[in-house]
Amino acid sequence: MLDQNLFTLYLTPSPTSPTTHLDLTSPSTPGTPYYTRIRHPTPTYSISLLDPSTHATLSTTTSPSPTSKSKTIELFNPPAVIELRYTGTLSFRWKFTWGDHNFEWRREECFLVQGKKEAAVLVAVTKEPVGKIKTSLVQILDYNLNRFDIEDRKGFEITLLMSLLTFQDYNEQPATTVTSPPTTAVISTSSVPHLPAKPTLTGVDLIASLHAQSSSRSSGEYNHVYVQPQGSADDYARFIATELLADEAILFVAVKSGKNGEDKEMVGKVLKVVEQTKRIRHKAGVVEELHQYVAFEQVPRTAGKVINLDDKKGKKGEEVFDTPESITIHLSKIPLPELAPRPAVPPLDTRTIAAAQGYPVDEMGVMNSGGRGDRKGKKKG
Numbered sequence: 001m002l003d004q005n006l007f008t009l010y011l012t013p014s015p016t017s018p019t020t021h022l023d024l025t026s027p028s029t030p031g032t033p034y035y036t037r038i039r040h041p042t043p044t045y046s047i048s049l050l051d052p053s054t055h056a057t058l059s060t061t062t063s064p065s066p067t068s069k070s071k072t073i074e075l076f077n078p079p080a081v082i083e084l085r086y087t088g089t090l091s092f093r094w095k096f097t098w099g100d101h102n103f104e105w106r107r108e109e110c111f112l113v114q115g116k117k118e119a120a121v122l123v124a125v126t127k128e129p130v131g132k133i134k135t136s137l138v139q140i141l142d143y144n145l146n147r148f149d150i151e152d153r154k155g156f157e158i159t160l161l162m163s164l165l166t167f168q169d170y171n172e173q174p175a176t177t178v179t180s181p182p183t184t185a186v187i188s189t190s191s192v193p194h195l196p197a198k199p200t201l202t203g204v205d206l207i208a209s210l211h212a213q214s215s216s217r218s219s220g221e222y223n224h225v226y227v228q229p230q231g232s233a234d235d236y237a238r239f240i241a242t243e244l245l246a247d248e249a250i251l252f253v254a255v256k257s258g259k260n261g262e263d264k265e266m267v268g269k270v271l272k273v274v275e276q277t278k279r280i281r282h283k284a285g286v287v288e289e290l291h292q293y294v295a296f297e298q299v300p301r302t303a304g305k306v307i308n309l310d311d312k313k314g315k316k317g318e319e320v321f322d323t324p325e326s327i328t329i330h331l332s333k334i335p336l337p338e339l340a341p342r343p344a345v346p347p348l349d350t351r352t353i354a355a356a357q358g359y360p361v362d363e364m365g366v367m368n369s370g371g372r373g374d375r376k377g378k379k380k381g
Contacts, residue, residue: 045063059075135165210231233272277331
């Protein structure tokens with residue numbers, strides 16, 4: 001939950017140039033931008049951060065393209081050059097160094113990284129929609145930053161914001177200026193304007209959209225993935241591996257064949273999703289072991305008893321199982337004993353029961369008729 005008492009900036013397109021200018025506004029001074037970001041119409045990726053009151057350029061960020069895994073942030077007055085590098089494999093991780101400290105962006109949060117033996121310290125949080133980076137606000141946690149000796153806090157603030165601003169440009173078309181030659185006007189005979197087709201979501205974006213509709217963080221089922229006919233098993237696997245399991249706050253993911261057991265045909269697809277998820281993590285070099293727990297159920301019959309004359313045996317006598325009505329597979333980073341299968345308790349045979357009661361039992365396991373031990377063989381006087 002964001003704390004409105006801390007330094008907060010809202011990111012909104014500028015009313016004058018919404019395609020190239022982005023205003024960063026503080027809630028304490030609504031309508032007056034605190035910073036302004038400009039996306040330059042150049043063949044390479046280039047943005048600048050300006051002081052709206054003086055129009056002075058505070059910083060620039062450049063790279064060959066918006067999706068480059070290394071970007072250069074340059075500050076002015078005083079000058080400084082910082083490298084922003086992508087360091088993740090399956091997870092979203094970008095790092096930069098400021099002074100003697102290392103900082104790392106992990107999706108909606110930025111941390112000061114102290115080392116492997118010490119916990120990372122949260123220094124900034126953002127608000128993002130599901131499935132993509134498109135920041136609507138950012139908040140800097142000054143009370144955590146005050147615990148460390150950080151030189152030039154204003155320069156650090158600008159570097160933090162510039163690194164964040166580059167992320168959402170992944171999802172936006174580059175701002176380019178195109179000069180078209182003059183053309184001859186053509187009068188259309190149709191009075192109905194042509195509306196552009198709504199873009200169709202595909203791949204992981206489609207799965208993220210389906211997941212947002214069926215699950216949410218507030219419902220407690222954000223880590224529950226319902227496999228549906230839309231989307232391929234590979235796309236589901238990439239979403240689970242790169243979006244959910246890569247999140248350190250998520251300890252397990254439940255992959256399900258549908259709600260209320262109505263999608264029996266999705267059972268096989270769930271199995272494919274799980275296997276592909278493990279394969280993607282293995283190829284990416286993730287050494288963290290996943291614990292797998294499987295639960296399935298058969299829907300009880302409501303009609304009368306059906307006598308099946310088939311022996312349900314395979315060619316070699318093995319038993320053949322019907323496809324379950326629904327299946328849930330938990331992929332967990334930690335052991336979940338409550339989901340582990342319980343060992344079957346073997347039934348007690350006659351000899352064991354009789355011996356426990358003190359009755360004599362012969363070698364064939366048949367209880368003698370003489371009753372308990374010391375009365376065996378006694379005759380009436």
